[in-house]
Amino acid sequence: MALFSGTATVVPRNLALTSSAKLCVVRSSSPRFLSYLGKAGFGNRVALSLSTVRAESSACLSGSGSGSGSGSFHGLCYVVGDNIDTDQIIPAEYLTLVPSKPDEYEKLGSYAMVGLPASYANRFIQPGHTKTNYSILIAGANFGCGSSREHAPVALGASGVSAVVAHSYARIFFRNSVATGEVYPLESQLRLCEECTTGDVVTIELGLNRFINHTTGKEYLLKPIGDAGPVIEAGGIFAYARKTGMIPSR
Amino acid sequence: MASSLLSPSFTSFLRTKKDLSFSALSSQRCPKGVPRRIRCAVAAPQRQPSTTGSVRTAMTMTEKILARASEKAQLSPGDNVWVNIDILMTHDVCGPGSIGIFKREFGEDAKVWDREKVVIIPDHYIFTSDERANRNVDILRDFCHEQNIKYFYDIKDLSNFKVNPDYKGVCHVALAQEGHCRPGEVLLGTDSHTCTAGAFGQFATGIGNTDAGFVLGTGKLLLKVPPTLRFVLDGEMPDYLLSKDLILQIIGEISVAGATYKAMEFVGTTVESLTMEERMTLCNMVVEAGGKNGVVPADSTTFKYLEGKTSMPYEPVYSDQQARFLSEYRFDVSKLEPVVAKPHSPDNRALARECKDVKIDRVYIGSCTGGKTEDFLAAAKVFLASGKTVKVPTFLVPATQKVWMDLYSIPVPGSGGKTCSQIFEEAGCDTPASPSCGACLGGPKDTYARMNEPKVCVSTTNRNFPGRMGHKEGQIYLASPYTAAASALTGYVTDPREFLQ
Numbered sequence A: 001m002a003l004f005s006g007t008a009t010v011v012p013r014n015l016a017l018t019s020s021a022k023l024c025v026v027r028s029s030s031p032r033f034l035s036y037l038g039k040a041g042f043g044n045r046v047a048l049s050l051s052t053v054r055a056e057s058s059a060c061l062s063g064s065g066s067g068s069g070s071g072s073f074h075g076l077c078y079v080v081g082d083n084i085d086t087d088q089i090i091p092a093e094y095l096t097l098v099p100s101k102p103d104e105y106e107k108l109g110s111y112a113m114v115g116l117p118a119s120y121a122n123r124f125i126q127p128g129h130t131k132t133n134y135s136i137l138i139a140g141a142n143f144g145c146g147s148s149r150e151h152a153p154v155a156l157g158a159s160g161v162s163a164v165v166a167h168s169y170a171r172i173f174f175r176n177s178v179a180t181g182e183v184y185p186l187e188s189q190l191r192l193c194e195e196c197t198t199g200d201v202v203t204i205e206l207g208l209n210r211f212i213n214h215t216t217g218k219e220y221l222l223k224p225i226g227d228a229g230p231v232i233e234a235g236g237i238f239a240y241a242r243k244t245g246m247i248p249s250r
Numbered sequence B: 001m002a003s004s005l006l007s008p009s010f011t012s013f014l015r016t017k018k019d020l021s022f023s024a025l026s027s028q029r030c031p032k033g034v035p036r037r038i039r040c041a042v043a044a045p046q047r048q049p050s051t052t053g054s055v056r057t058a059m060t061m062t063e064k065i066l067a068r069a070s071e072k073a074q075l076s077p078g079d080n081v082w083v084n085i086d087i088l089m090t091h092d093v094c095g096p097g098s099i100g101i102f103k104r105e106f107g108e109d110a111k112v113w114d115r116e117k118v119v120i121i122p123d124h125y126i127f128t129s130d131e132r133a134n135r136n137v138d139i140l141r142d143f144c145h146e147q148n149i150k151y152f153y154d155i156k157d158l159s160n161f162k163v164n165p166d167y168k169g170v171c172h173v174a175l176a177q178e179g180h181c182r183p184g185e186v187l188l189g190t191d192s193h194t195c196t197a198g199a200f201g202q203f204a205t206g207i208g209n210t211d212a213g214f215v216l217g218t219g220k221l222l223l224k225v226p227p228t229l230r231f232v233l234d235g236e237m238p239d240y241l242l243s244k245d246l247i248l249q250i251i252g253e254i255s256v257a258g259a260t261y262k263a264m265e266f267v268g269t270t271v272e273s274l275t276m277e278e279r280m281t282l283c284n285m286v287v288e289a290g291g292k293n294g295v296v297p298a299d300s301t302t303f304k305y306l307e308g309k310t311s312m313p314y315e316p317v318y319s320d321q322q323a324r325f326l327s328e329y330r331f332d333v334s335k336l337e338p339v340v341a342k343p344h345s346p347d348n349r350a351l352a353r354e355c356k357d358v359k360i361d362r363v364y365i366g367s368c369t370g371g372k373t374e375d376f377l378a379a380a381k382v383f384l385a386s387g388k389t390v391k392v393p394t395f396l397v398p399a400t401q402k403v404w405m406d407l408y409s410i411p412v413p414g415s416g417g418k419t420c421s422q423i424f425e426e427a428g429c430d431t432p433a434s435p436s437c438g439a440c441l442g443g444p445k446d447t448y449a450r451m452n453e454p455k456v457c458v459s460t461t462n463r464n465f466p467g468r469m470g471h472k473e474g475q476i477y478l479a480s481p482y483t484a485a486a487s488a489l490t491g492y493v494t495d496p497r498e499f500l501q
C-alpha cells in the first residue's frame, strides 16, 4: 500500500492504454447491472478529449471471478469535502419525484448536487444542462449522511455519475448505492478529495483497487469493497436474493 | 444493499473504555429483574436449554434481537443474516418509490408479505398545493386499498386536518402512539429516523426504497449485525436539561460519524428516569452520529406506555452482563449544561450560554425530535416562568394529531389549569400548525415555516446541514425545547436557566 500512497509512485500512464478494453460478461440474471452498464456505456477507449470524455467514459464490470470484480471507470472528477449530506445531494423539495418513474428519474438527475453551497463555484451540472460532465465524484468523510432517501444515489446515477470515491460513507447511502446499483461506492485509503481537483481526468480500475489521476500523474490505492462484494457482484439485493435462492428467480 | 450491510471496512473489535464525564463516580450497573415476558397472549415456542454443555457467548441486546429474528442461536458483530421483519413503515416521500420497486420486481399482481405488518403514514408533504406531493399520497392510498393494508393513516381533506380521523402526522411519533413499537421486535422504515423506535428496546433502522420493496415482497432483509457502543448516563438530570441536550452532548463527543454502522445502547440511572418520549428523543438522533440503531432496555416505563396501545405479545431482551461492547462512554448528567449544535452540523456542539450573542430571526418547535407533547409542555414551562412575550416569530408544529389535541387539552403544571395553546398565545407564538413534518426538512416552497430566506433559526429538530429547512444559506441552531423557548423570548440563543431558575 505504501506503493500507492500519495507521495509515492508517479507512474506516467499511457493514456491510450486500453485498460478497460476487455469484454464485459454481464450476468443476465442481473437487470440492475444491465441498466447500470447501459448508462455508462461500453466504451473501450480511454478518451482524452475533455468534451467527449463523458460520452466515451467506460464502465465495464465483468461478472466472472470472485471478489469485487474487474472493470474500470474513466472520466472527469468532481471534488467535494466532508459530511456532504443528502440534502446537498438532492434537496428535499425535489423528493416528490418518484425514482421508479422513468421521467421523474431523469428529472431527479438534473437536480443532483444542486444543494451544494455557492462556495462551489464550478457547478456539478452546468446551467441549462440536465446531465453532469463529471462521471466520478470524489468526496471526503461521511459522504451521504443524513436522510435515508434513495433519491440521493439515484439522482447521482441519473445525472451521469458512475462511481463515487469517498474517504468514508454514511451507512444508508452506501447501502442504497449497492442496493440500486446506481453508483459504485468506493472508499479511498487517502483523502483523495485533497489530492484531486474538479476537472481532473481519472480512472478507477476495480480489479486492482487502483485510482489513477492522469492530470497529476499519481496513483492511489482504493479499499477493497468488503462484505458488499457479493451483493454488488450479483447486481443488487434482488439479484443476490435470486442467486442465493432466497426468492425465486424469474 | 447489500449490505447491510455493509460496512466497507470493518473495524477491529476493540474493547475500550472511555470516561467522558467529569468524574467516574458512576458504578457499573446491572440490569435489574425486569419481567422477561410480558402479556404473552400466544406463547412463542421456547427453546430448550442446551444439554450438550456448550457455552453460549454473551450478546448485546441488539445482537439478541437480530439473533431471534434470524432464527439463530448466536450472532456476532459483522455477521450478515436474513432477518424476519416485524413491521415495515413507509411514508409519502419514499412509499411511492418502494411500491414501484415492489411491483417491478414481484409483478403487478404481487401481494405484500403481510397486510398487517405494513404501516403506511403520510406525513412529509401534506399541507401543500404541490401536485406531485398530493399525487404521492394518492399512490399510497391506491396501494393500501389494493393490498388491503390494515394500518394506513390517510388524509383526504387537506383544508382541515381535523376532519381526517385516520390522519396521524409524523411517522415516528405516530408509530409509538399507535402501538407499533414493541420491545424485542425488528422495525424497518424508509426514513433515517426510524431509529427512534429503539427507545422501546427494539431494533429499528432506516432503509432505502429498494430494500423496502424487497421487504414488502418477502418480509425479510439481509442485515449486518452491528457492534454496540454503550453510553452509560448516570446522575440526576438537572431540571433545565432535556434529553435533547444529552444526545447533542453525545454527538458532539463522538462526531457525526462516530457511530457509523454501530448500535448505540443507552443505559444508566438517568436513562431509567426518562419518560418514553424523552427516550425517543435520545434514540431519534443516533443517526446524526451515523448510528445504525439506538436502543434503550425496556422497563416498567416502557410496559406502562404500551398498556392499552397494543395487544400483540412481545418479549423484551437485555444485554448480557458479559456482552462485548466496542466502547463504553460514561457521562455524569448532573454536571452537564444546556447545549446547542451550531450550523451546519449536528456535532458542532457549543454551550447555549456561549452563543448568547447570536442574534436569531425565528424559532421552530416541531418534528419527530422536538414536536412531541412533552416538548411543547417544556416550551410552555419556560414561557410560563418568564411571563414575557417572544421577540421573534415562533412556529409550533405538533408532530401528530394527538399531540395537537394535547396542546389544547392538557393543563400545564403550575399554570392554574392553562393549556399549552393558551400559554403560547399569551406569549405571542404563532398558532400551532397542522401536524406534519412541516419545515423540518424544508419541503415544497409553500410549506408552513419553511426558511425561504437565509434566516437564523433556533430549532428543536435534528439536522442543520446547509439547506435543511429550506434555504441553503440559512443557519440552524439545534436545541432543546427549553433552549428554543428561552431563545424566542430574547431574540438571541439563550440558556434556559435565565428563565428556569
Ligand code: SF4
Binding pocket: B124, B170, B171, B172, B191, B193, B366, B367, B368, B369, B436, B437, B440, B441, B461, B462
Ligand atoms: S419530522 Fe423531520 S426528521 Fe422527523 S421524519 Fe419528518 S422530516 Fe424526518
